[in-house]
Amino acid sequence: MNDQKNFARNLIVTGFFFTALGGIVNVISLIDHGYLGQGSFRADIQLIALPLGSLAALWAWWILSKIALQVTNYDAAFKSAFIGLAVVSFCMFVEYANYLWSTPTFNQFTWPIWLQDLGSLVTAVGFLVFAFSFSSVAPSGDPS
DSSP states (O other): OHHHHHHHHHHHHHHHHHHHHOOOOOOHHHHHHTTTTTTTTTHHHHHHHHHHHHHHHHHHHHHHHHHHOOOOOOOHHHHHHHHHHHHHHHHHHHHHHHHHHHHSSEEEEEEEEHHHHHHHHHHHHHHHHHTTOOOEEEEETTTO
């Protein structure tokens, strides 16, 4: 079962890496084309928030997955949490895919978003694999 958890962990980290890389490339491209500072402060924050959030998620997942691999008496809680995280990542995948549906060509502005979409899908699959690697039975004496 640890092999399955390690595989899932690698999928999730790879997915977050793709999402962060796509966000970073998108920010660099937009800054290179003069979009930073041309709009409102809110637009600049939005431009920078996604790659920073993706990097923070990558870092947080890296730490949390170490705990999930070592702690065994909360399998049911971990399974539920990872299913929820899979739903979040899948919703992000759908959001990116919906956005790309209106601009399906690969060009200098869309390929980072395709990378973020791929990252969200890989992350969702990784979370599902991780969730199903846990037993669904709560340990005895645990009310959850």
